[in-house]
Amino acid sequence: MIATKKTKLLCYAVICVAMLLGCQHGGEKLPDTVTFTEHVAPILYNNCTVCHRPGGGAHFDLITYQEAKKYALSIGYVTKERLMPPWPADPHYTEFKGQRVLSETDIKILAKWAIDGSVEGPKEKMPHLPNYPTGSLAGMPDMRIAVAPYYLPANSGDKFLLVKVPYELPADTFASLVEFVPGNSNVVHHVNGDFVKYVFEKKKTVFAGVYAVDMVEDTAGLVKGFQKLDLPNDDGSYPVLQKSVVNYLPGAVGQKYPAGIGGYYLPRKGAFLLNDIHYGFTNKNEARDSSHINIFFSKVPPNRPVQEFQLGTLGAAPVEPDLVIQPNTVKNVSSRLKVAKDISILTINPHMHLLGKSFLAYAIKPEGDTIRLISIPRWDFSWQYFYTFKKMVKVPAGSTIVAEGIYDNTTHNPNNPNNPPLVVTDQNGSMKATDEMFQFIVTYLPYQPGDENLSLE
Ligand code: HEC
Incomplete structure (x- = not known):
C-alpha cells in the first residue's frame, strides 16, 4: 500500500x-x-x-x-x-x-x-536545525528501559508482537510521562502499550518468562501469550492493567499534562505490555530494532488521573447501524454516548481502517448547542493521532457525544484492500487493517471549575 x-x-x-x-x-x-x-x-x-x-x-x-x-x-x-x-x-x-x-x-x-x-x-x-534530543522527543528521561531487540529477516511481511518490558524500582513513585522511542524508525510502524501494575508481594519477579511473542488475535491466543510472557501473579490471578499508557506513531510526541493532571502511579514492580507493536515490511534488507521506553518521574502524584471512554467498536456505545459494509457501497455510521457528569476533555483519538473516508465528532449540549470536537474530511489510515486540545473542552452533564463515520467500500477508494470489493465488518473485533473498526476514544477528567482556562500547551 x-x-x-x-x-x-x-x-x-x-x-x-x-x-x-x-x-x-x-x-x-x-x-x-x-x-x-x-x-x-x-x-x-x-x-x-x-x-x-x-x-x-x-x-x-x-x-x-x-x-x-x-x-x-x-x-x-x-x-x-x-x-x-x-x-x-x-x-x-x-x-x-x-x-x-x-x-x-x-x-x-x-x-x-x-x-x-x-x-x-x-x-x-541558513537557519539552525532545531535541536532534536537523541533518544527522546520530550527531554531528559529519569529512567530508560530497553525493549527486547527484534530481528526482521529480509522480505518479512508485517509482524504484530506482544512484548513485555519489565522494570523494578527501589520504591514506589510517580511518572509524568512514559515515552516509547523506536530504535529503527524505518520498521517500527506503531505501538499501543498498556501498563501492568503489580502488588509487590504478589509477584516474586517480573523478569521471568519470554519477552516477546507473536500476537494472536483471538482471546485464547492472547491468554496463552500472556502466560508465556509470565504476566499473571504467582497465584495465577491477573494484576491491574492500565490501558494506553505508552503509544507510538511516527510524528506523535508524548503528552505531558500540567503537574498533577494525568501521569501515573508507578509501583516498585511493573511491566509495560506492548499490545501490540507493529513492525512494517523490510523489503530486500533485513532489519534490526532496539527500541526503548523512557520514564519521566514526577514528585506530584497523579491527583487527577486521566480517565477514558470509548464509543463504537468494543466501546461503551454501539455503532449504528452495524458496521457491515457491503461491497460497492458507501456507508454512514454513527455512535452516540450521553455523559452523566460534567467532564473536561483532554485528548481524542478517532479510529477507522482502510475503508474510512471521513470522521466527524461533536457533542450536543442538553439545550441543543453543539461543541465541536474534530473533523477529518479525508481519512488517512497512516496518521491516526491522539489529538490534544490546547485547553480542556468542557462537556456538561446530559450532553451527547456523537461520532460519525463514512466508509467507502467501492473501487474508487484507492486504499480498498479488496478488488473486487468484499463485505467488510467489525464483527470479530479484529484489529487487522483489512477488517474495519469504528472507534472514538476520549480521555477526560471529571470537570473542575477553571479547567477550560488551563493551557495544556
Ligand atoms: C509526522 C511526520 C512527517 C512530517 C511532519 C512530514 N512528513 Fe513528509 N513524509 C512522512 C512519511 C512517513 C512519508 C512517507 C509516506 C509514505 O511513504 O506513504 C512522507 C512523505 C513525504 C513526501 C513524499 C515523497 C515521495 O515518496 O514522493 C514528501 C515530498 C514529503 N513527505 C514532504 C514533506 C514536507 C515538505 C513536510 C513539511 C512541510 C513533511 N513532509 C512533513 C512523514 C512526515
Missing part, C-alpha cells in the same frame, strides 16, 4: 508543475527570488524535519539544500494538497496542541521555489 501511494505521489508531482505555475498569478506578495536558505529551510525546519531527519520516521531527509532540491516538485505537490505535513484534522473546525499546518503563504513559497529553479541562496542565511 505504501509503495503505491509513493508512486502516485511522484506521478502527481510531475503533473502538478502546470498547476503550480498556474497559482503564481494570484497577486500574493512573495519574494522575487525564493531561496532555500532564506525562505524554504525555515519552513522545512519548523514543519518537516521532525520526521524528515535521521531517526525521524520518514524514509528521506529534508535538511540540506541537496536533499530538498531533489524533492522540490514533490514538496510543492504534497504541501499544496495538504498531504504533508500529515495533519488530517481540519484546523478550521478545531485546533489542537502542536498541530502542524502550513499557512497559505508557506505553501506558495514552496511552490514558487520548485518552479523557479530551486535556488540555494546565501549560505550565511
Whole structure:
C-alpha cells in the first residue's frame, strides 16, 4: 500500500508543475527570488524535519539544500494538497496542541521555489536545525528501559508482537510521562502499550518468562501469550492493567499534562505490555530494532488521573447501524454516548481502517448547542493521532457525544484492500487493517471549575 501511494505521489508531482505555475498569478506578495536558505529551510525546519531527519520516521531527509532540491516538485505537490505535513484534522473546525499546518503563504513559497529553479541562496542565511534530543522527543528521561531487540529477516511481511518490558524500582513513585522511542524508525510502524501494575508481594519477579511473542488475535491466543510472557501473579490471578499508557506513531510526541493532571502511579514492580507493536515490511534488507521506553518521574502524584471512554467498536456505545459494509457501497455510521457528569476533555483519538473516508465528532449540549470536537474530511489510515486540545473542552452533564463515520467500500477508494470489493465488518473485533473498526476514544477528567482556562500547551 505504501509503495503505491509513493508512486502516485511522484506521478502527481510531475503533473502538478502546470498547476503550480498556474497559482503564481494570484497577486500574493512573495519574494522575487525564493531561496532555500532564506525562505524554504525555515519552513522545512519548523514543519518537516521532525520526521524528515535521521531517526525521524520518514524514509528521506529534508535538511540540506541537496536533499530538498531533489524533492522540490514533490514538496510543492504534497504541501499544496495538504498531504504533508500529515495533519488530517481540519484546523478550521478545531485546533489542537502542536498541530502542524502550513499557512497559505508557506505553501506558495514552496511552490514558487520548485518552479523557479530551486535556488540555494546565501549560505550565511541558513537557519539552525532545531535541536532534536537523541533518544527522546520530550527531554531528559529519569529512567530508560530497553525493549527486547527484534530481528526482521529480509522480505518479512508485517509482524504484530506482544512484548513485555519489565522494570523494578527501589520504591514506589510517580511518572509524568512514559515515552516509547523506536530504535529503527524505518520498521517500527506503531505501538499501543498498556501498563501492568503489580502488588509487590504478589509477584516474586517480573523478569521471568519470554519477552516477546507473536500476537494472536483471538482471546485464547492472547491468554496463552500472556502466560508465556509470565504476566499473571504467582497465584495465577491477573494484576491491574492500565490501558494506553505508552503509544507510538511516527510524528506523535508524548503528552505531558500540567503537574498533577494525568501521569501515573508507578509501583516498585511493573511491566509495560506492548499490545501490540507493529513492525512494517523490510523489503530486500533485513532489519534490526532496539527500541526503548523512557520514564519521566514526577514528585506530584497523579491527583487527577486521566480517565477514558470509548464509543463504537468494543466501546461503551454501539455503532449504528452495524458496521457491515457491503461491497460497492458507501456507508454512514454513527455512535452516540450521553455523559452523566460534567467532564473536561483532554485528548481524542478517532479510529477507522482502510475503508474510512471521513470522521466527524461533536457533542450536543442538553439545550441543543453543539461543541465541536474534530473533523477529518479525508481519512488517512497512516496518521491516526491522539489529538490534544490546547485547553480542556468542557462537556456538561446530559450532553451527547456523537461520532460519525463514512466508509467507502467501492473501487474508487484507492486504499480498498479488496478488488473486487468484499463485505467488510467489525464483527470479530479484529484489529487487522483489512477488517474495519469504528472507534472514538476520549480521555477526560471529571470537570473542575477553571479547567477550560488551563493551557495544556
Ligand atoms: C509526522 C511526520 C512527517 C512530517 C511532519 C512530514 N512528513 Fe513528509 N513524509 C512522512 C512519511 C512517513 C512519508 C512517507 C509516506 C509514505 O511513504 O506513504 C512522507 C512523505 C513525504 C513526501 C513524499 C515523497 C515521495 O515518496 O514522493 C514528501 C515530498 C514529503 N513527505 C514532504 C514533506 C514536507 C515538505 C513536510 C513539511 C512541510 C513533511 N513532509 C512533513 C512523514 C512526515
